[in-house]
Amino acid sequence: MKINFRETKSIITKSNIPQIDFVINPYTGCQHGCIYCYAEFMIRFTNHKGDKWGEFLDIKQFELEKIKPQKYNGKRILLSSVTDPYLPLEKKYQNTRKILERLVGTNAEITILTKSKLVVRDIDLFKKFKNIEVGISISTLNEQFARILERGASKPSDRFAAIKEIYENGIQTYIFISPFFPEITDYKGIIGETLDYTDNFSFENLNFRPHNIPRIMNVIRENYPEFLSKYKEIQRDRSYWDFLEEDIKSYCENMKLNYKIEFHHGGFSKS
Numbered sequence: 604m605k606i607n608f609r610e611t612k613s614i615i616t617k618s619n620i621p622q623i624d625f626v627i628n629p630y631t632g633c634q635h636g637c638i639y640c641y642a643e644f645m646i647r648f649t650n651h652k653g654d655k656w657g658e659f660l661d662i663k664q665f666e667l668e669k670i671k672p673q674k675y676n677g678k679r680i681l682l683s684s685v686t687d688p689y690l691p692l693e694k695k696y697q698n699t700r701k702i703l704e705r706l707v708g709t710n711a712e713i714t715i716l717t718k719s720k721l722v723v724r725d726i727d728l729f730k731k732f733k734n735i736e737v738g739i740s741i742s743t744l745n746e747q748f749a750r751i752l753e754r755g756a757s758k759p760s761d762r763f764a765a766i767k768e769i770y771e772n773g774i775q776t777y778i779f780i781s782p783f784f785p786e787i788t789d790y791k792g793i794i795g796e797t798l799d800y801t802d803n804f805s806f807e808n809l810n811f812r813p814h815n816i817p818r819i820m821n822v823i824r825e826n827y828p829e830f831l832s833k834y835k836e837i838q839r840d841r842s843y844w845d846f847l848e849e850d851i852k853s854y855c856e857n858m859k860l861n862y863k864i865e866f867h868h869g870g871f872s873k874s
């Protein structure tokens with residue numbers, strides 16, 4: 604892992620994600636190195652030409668005093684959109700923790716999204732916010748397959764244990780079932796595993812992008828060859844997602860869940 608330290612003027616930046624006013628990305632790059640990651644375009648924007656996604660990390664350096672909690676009152680802030688706030692190196696550098704400590708007292712709505720069990724470290728801090736929700740994203744219950752998809756992230760069972768602990772500490776939780784892998788993502792199983800700790804679920808489809816298509820197809824070929832032709836078909840024909848959306852809707856309504864479906868062709872977005 605290539606580590607750099609980079610000065611950044613503003614650690615809280617305006618967002619163009621629907622319903623999110625600001626985003627905080629404490630790092631550039633992501634140690635989780637998910638094969639489908641939509642944030643890989645950051646390589647182009649951050650002077651990392653030639654580097655591989657998942658193999659570099661810039662530790663952002665910033666002035667904590669510049670963070671003014673009241674500035675964000677009434678706004679919605681997401682941690683994070685193009686990295687994970689609880690990467691393994693967060694243990695050492697603590698950028699996420701320092702930012703949250705500084706934000707205590709804000710009336711902003713804070714949304715945390717992670718694939719890491721390290722998130723439980725900050726339960727003491729979460730309790731100090733008036734309006735905070737903490738969620739995990741997950742694609743599969745299959746731990747071996749998750750290791751292939753998201754090599755640096757916590758295993759699904761550890762993510763579930765983390766969300767349970769967060770819920771038991773009285774913090775609002777949610778599950779982001781994303782990206783949805785056709786024929787593989789067992790969304791009913793994921794809901795079943797987590798229903799005791801949240802009733803908030805959102806869903807995002809797998810986005811085929813030129814940079815991730817070869818990796819996704821290779822992984823499917825090697826692990827689920829029986830679905831390969833289906834994946835090729837879904838790439839061409841969107842009707843699979845329309846059908847799935849109806850299926851999810853009717854299931855969630857029967858179960859009386861709060862849910863949001865974000866099936867789109869665009870970039871990262873969080874409900």
Ligand code: SF4
Pocket residue numbers: 633634635636637639640641642684685686687718753756
């Ligand atoms: S955790 Fe998120 S930002 Fe990091 S590699 Fe995975 S999808 Fe990308």
